[in-house]
Amino acid sequence: MSIRRTMATARRVLTQLRHDPRTIALLLVVPAMLMTLLAWILDDANWQRYAPGLLGIFPMLVMFLVTSVATLRERTSGTLERLLSMPMSKADFVVGYALAFGILATIQGIIVGGLCFTLLGLSMQGPTSLVLMVAVLDGLLGTAMGLFVSAFAQTEFQAVQFMPVALLPQFLLCGLIVPTDQLPSVLKFISTLLPLTYAFEAMQKLARNATVSSGFWADVAILVAMAVALLAAGTATLRRRTV
Amino acid sequence: MFDVAVRVSDLVVERGPVAALADISVNIASGRITGLLGPSGSGKSTLMRAIVGVQVVTSGSVTVLGLPAGEAELRSRVGYVTQAPSVYRDLTVRENLSYFQTIVGADPSDVDRVLEAVDLASVHKRLVKTLSGGQESRVSLATALLGKPELLILDEPTVGLDPVLRRDLWGLFHSLADSGLSLLVSSHVMDEASRCHDLLLMREGRLLAHGTESELLTKTSAPDIESAFLSLVDGHAA
Numbered sequence: 390m391s392i393r394r395t396m397a398t399a400r401r402v403l404t405q406l407r408h409d410p411r412t413i414a415l416l417l418v419v420p421a422m423l424m425t426l427l428a429w430i431l432d433d434a435n436w437q438r439y440a441p442g443l444l445g446i447f448p449m450l451v452m453f454l455v456t457s458v459a460t461l462r463e464r465t466s467g468t469l470e471r472l473l474s475m476p477m478s479k480a481d482f483v484v485g486y487a488l489a490f491g492i493l494a495t496i497q498g499i500i501v502g503g504l505c506f507t508l509l510g511l512s513m514q515g516p517t518s519l520v521l522m523v524a525v526l527d528g529l530l531g532t533a534m535g536l537f538v539s540a541f542a543q544t545e546f547q548a549v550q551f552m553p554v555a556l557l558p559q560f561l562l563c564g565l566i567v568p569t570d571q572l573p574s575v576l577k578f579i580s581t582l583l584p585l586t587y588a589f590e591a592m593q594k595l596a597r598n599a600t601v602s603s604g605f606w607a608d609v610a611i612l613v614a615m616a617v618a619l620l621a622a623g624t625a626t627l628r629r630r631t632v
Numbered sequence: 633m634f635d636v637a638v639r640v641s642d643l644v645v646e647r648g649p650v651a652a653l654a655d656i657s658v659n660i661a662s663g664r665i666t667g668l669l670g671p672s673g674s675g676k677s678t679l680m681r682a683i684v685g686v687q688v689v690t691s692g693s694v695t696v697l698g699l700p701a702g703e704a705e706l707r708s709r710v711g712y713v714t715q716a717p718s719v720y721r722d723l724t725v726r727e728n729l730s731y732f733q734t735i736v737g738a739d740p741s742d743v744d745r746v747l748e749a750v751d752l753a754s755v756h757k758r759l760v761k762t763l764s765g766g767q768e769s770r771v772s773l774a775t776a777l778l779g780k781p782e783l784l785i786l787d788e789p790t791v792g793l794d795p796v797l798r799r800d801l802w803g804l805f806h807s808l809a810d811s812g813l814s815l816l817v818s819s820h821v822m823d824e825a826s827r828c829h830d831l832l833l834m835r836e837g838r839l840l841a842h843g844t845e846s847e848l849l850t851k852t853s854a855p856d857i858e859s860a861f862l863s864l865v866d867g868h869a870a
Contacts, residue, residue: 397731401727471775476707477735630686
């Protein structure tokens with residue numbers, strides 16, 4: 390792996406986005422718009438209850454979509470094959486993407502978080518910096534999942550349709566709709582395998598407790614481990630030789 | 633005799649039930665332009681991919697510049713241009729080349745050199761998607777020229793180019809060969825044969841013939857390569 394090639398890849402991905410202002414606008418505005426809508430339709434008690442979880446879910450959703458389509462494009466346009474026939478390691482490629490989208494996830498988190506904590510009156514007990522950290526981590530998890538899933542899609546059309554497959558079950562099981570300890574035992578077990586469960590749980594802990602518990606850091610550690618594992622799995626799907 | 637840049641031995645590539653390459657053995661000379669001619673579907677691209685090391689092969693061996701094809705060290709010594717231009721269409725010409733220049737580890741000034749070489753300096757600020765097809769494929773070609781490749785594998789680099797540009801590109805290929813590079817250039821247009829030092833004729837995954845243009849014409853007593861090709865196909869069928 391080389392820092393120079395990884396950074397060049399991250400810079401290149403961001404340059405591509407810069408040439409596509411509409412995508413940037415969608416990435417940054419849509420989550421903010423959805424949170425505004427949510428604040429509007431819910432009464433304050435429910436808003437305070439649901440918003441922290443969703444603050445962690447939107448970045449994952451958006452980043453999943455962007456990454457799966459972007460990497461699929463690299464596979465189908467031949468640029469990935471070209472890069473892998475050059476002196477470039479697979480890790481340069483994957484970490485380059487993760488860095489670029491991580492930066493984007495950070496900006497997105499600042500905008501959505503800023504909006505929620507000011508105009509939309511969300512109050513969370515835990516430190517704001519940790520809320521942002523979890524939101525960025527969720528965005529990275531979305532990137533990692535998108536990268537992995539794009540290996541199984543042959544067209545952009547399929548890649549987009551993997552989103553409900555990969556994310557909606559997690560959304561239903563993460564604890565947002567029914568607390569995980571009230572789920573049937575099979576589903577409860579499955580929920581412990583899904584990254585979104587820990588993302589949701591970490592946000593809930595930040596919402597309720599002013600002091601940061603070791604349970605929170607355990608959730609964060611699991612999230613990081615899952616993101617790294619998924620990125621490694623995504624890396625393994627890149628092939629220098631194809632049929 | 634010439635030194636060997638690429639040595640292909642008993643190469644077989646099967647794709648499903650069909651053999652994309654059926655037992656190919658050939659030595660490609662170094663410092664020369666070898667034209668790989670054959671109709672579309674004859675296995676030209678598959679042979680090129682096997683030489684670059686991006687093709688899963690069934691059996692046989694490919695040695696490139698003395699190393700097994702696909703070896704990590706070869707990645708900076710072999711330049712490869714696919715038939716479909718593989719560059720980022722949503723970046724400008726210069727942004728593409730600057731990125732690949734960093735990946736190859738070439739000097740930043742190399743970008744201007746290759747822009748001149750493929751005659752794209754005047755459009756370097758344009759997004760690739762706004763270029764014509766011919767210009768886009770030259771961006772892809774320019775990418776392969778970055779750094780110091782010793783072997784260039786070019787899959788149909790002159791398709792769709794106007795005659796003046798085609799002549800200029802062949803001029804570029806010859807000056808590269810004169811400076812010691814080995815080139816393997818594929819084409820389905822037989823009239824490009826006269827621009828190559830050596831020719832490989834392929835059909836249906838098999839090698840029909842290998843030699844200089846005049847050797848092939850003498851052997852088949854044909855007036856041009858197109859007729860030579862036909863006579864070789866008939867000879868094989870008989």
